Amino acid sequence: xxxxxxxxxxxxxxxxxxxxxxxxxxxxxxxxxxxxxxxxxxxxxxxxxxxxxxxxxxxxxxxxxxxxxxxxxxxxxxxxxxxxxxxxxxxxxxxxxxxxxxxxxxxxxxxxxxxxxxxxxxxxxxxxxxxxxxxxxxxxxxxxxxxxxxxxxxxxxxxxxxxxxxxxxxxxxxxxxxxxxxxxxxxxxxxxxxxxxxxxxxxxxxxxxxxx
Numbered sequence: 001x002x003x004x005x006x007x008x009x010x011x012x013x014x015x016x017x018x019x020x021x022x023x024x025x026x027x028x029x030x031x032x033x034x035x036x037x038x039x040x041x042x043x044x045x046x047x048x049x050x051x052x053x054x055x056x057x058x059x060x061x062x063x064x065x066x067x068x069x070x071x072x073x074x075x076x077x078x079x080x081x082x083x084x085x086x087x088x089x090x091x092x093x094x095x096x097x098x099x100x101x102x103x104x105x106x107x108x109x110x111x112x113x114x115x116x117x118x119x120x121x122x123x124x125x126x127x128x129x130x131x132x133x134x135x136x137x138x139x140x141x142x143x144x145x146x147x148x149x150x151x152x153x154x155x156x157x158x159x160x161x162x163x164x165x166x167x168x169x170x171x172x173x174x175x176x177x178x179x180x181x182x183x184x185x186x187x188x189x190x191x192x193x194x195x196x197x198x199x200x201x202x203x204x205x206x207x208x209x210x211x212x
Contacts, residue, residue, distance in 0.1 A: 002092075003029065005208075006066035014061070027067075027208040033060065033201045036107040037096035054097060063092035068210065075207040077102050083211065102204055110199050117191045123177045124184050130174040134167070144175065 002012035008022045015034035020027075038058045040048055048054070067086040074081045081098050095101055099108070134154055140146040151171045158164045177184065 001031070001061065002063040002065065003027070004066050005064050005068075011065070012063075026210060027064065027206075029206050030203055031206055032203045033103060036110070036199070036201055037101075037104050039099070039104060039108040039111050041111075054094060058094075058096045060095040060103070061092050062089070062095055062206075064089040064208065067208075070210055071212045073209045073211050075209070076204050078205075078207075089208075103201065106198070106202070110195060113191055113195045113198070117188065117195065120184055120188050120191065123173075124181065124188065126170060126173050127178055127181055130170055134171070144178070148175065 001010065001014060001016055001018050003009070003018070003020065004011050005027055008020050008027070010018045010020060010029075017032045018029055019031075020029040037060050040053075040058075067089055069086050071083055071085050072089065073083050079100060079102060081095070081100050084093060096104065098104060130151075134151055135147060138147065138150050140150060151174075155164070155168055155171065158167060
């Protein structure tokens with residue numbers, strides 16, 4: 001988005017809606033973005049530094065022209081985001097780089113839900129992985145004891161193979177999560193619902209205050 005402080009008008013909108021509240025001093029406007037920023041955790045940041053990720057794929061650009069010379073504090077929903085010179089605001093700042101914005105924190109909450117979803121989904125995948133890979137030809141009783149004996153027999157034949165320890169680990173995990181399968185499916189549904197009810201961008205109020 002590109003705003004003109006002198007005329008108090010919106011000069012450009014890109015995937016957002018801006019409504020300016022005209023004032024004698026400072027600048028206040030309401031913004032509804034069409035998307036949320038992508039939060040980057042420290043381990044992911046190391047990878048995104050290798051490509052122009054922020055510049056090309058994670059832009060939430062705010063440009064304000066015709067400001068009086070000096071420094072300004074930017075607030076979003078009364079939360080301080082940072083201090084910027086009129087030159088920096090004229091050049092444009094990428095708000096997606098600031099973890100203090102409410103939209104970033106909303107996105108971070110959704111990201112945490114997605115990781116939680118993945119964790120639960122991985123437990124379910126363990127069940128289906130073992131049943132497809134190692135129990136596909138099992139025709140014994142549908143009991144824990146019967147499956148355990150069959151898997152132990154299979155694992156015994158795999159001793160010395162490079163994948164033996166990995167299969168042992170997955171088989172043990174299979175019996176740990178199997179009794180909770182229905183509970184895990186319900187948990188997955190609850191998390192999915194939380195993701196889809198909280199991933200819609202919200203209106204936010206921006207205030208720019210001159211400090212020097």
